[in-house]
Amino acid sequence: MLHYINTDIVFQEFPDEVTLAINVSGCPCHCPGCHSQFLWADRGHDLTTEALSALIHEAKDTITCVGFMGGDGDPAEVDRLAEHVRQNHEGLKVGWYTGRTAISPLIDQQRFDYIKVGPYLRHLGALDSPRTNQRMYRRCPDGSFEDITSRFWKHQVGTNL
Incomplete structure (x- = not known):
């Protein structure tokens, strides 16, 4: 069974979403x-x-997304909880941040609207750095996933980045 320490309402974890972030x-x-x-x-x-x-x-009156922040110790349980959100909380999107470098084969990716993968490596920076090893994927209407990582990169004024 997964455990959580706390939750927060966040605006930056998943793009264009007001997320109930659950710290697993x-x-x-x-x-x-x-x-x-x-x-x-x-x-x-x-x-x-x-x-x-x-x-x-x-x-419920504030959020558009539920985000599981962690859960790498039991990805099958994260998947089960994502399925619960899909089946019982219509209209909410589901996101997962895993510190692993690859998406676990123990999840059904179609249960997620967003999946962020990759450990934080200080020398490469977080999602806002073009050097990051982390990746943010968004599920498309056809069920495929697109890499939207570059959307988070901080752009410098006067550059074409």
Whole structure:
């Protein structure tokens, strides 16, 4: 079972979305320079479908997306929770941030509207850097995924980047 430490309403994790970000604990990645080391230990509240629905209900008038921030220790459970959102909370989009370098074969990608992959590597920067190793994918209407990473890059005034 997955656990979560806290939640927040965020505006930048997934483009054009107001996201209920759920910080999932028990991260096995332990990326050097991680800004969320508090998520390494497997602790917090049980992330059951009932708890997930309660969190969504509390924020339902504000959010357009549910984002699972982590869950790399049990991607099949993240997939199950994404399916729950799809089946029980019509109209909400679903995003997942995994610190792994590849999308787990244990998930059905069609349950997600956004998938961000890649560990944070300080020397390469985060999504806002053209040097980043991280990638943000958005599901297209035909079910394929497009890489929209460059949308996050900070553009310098006076350049054509």
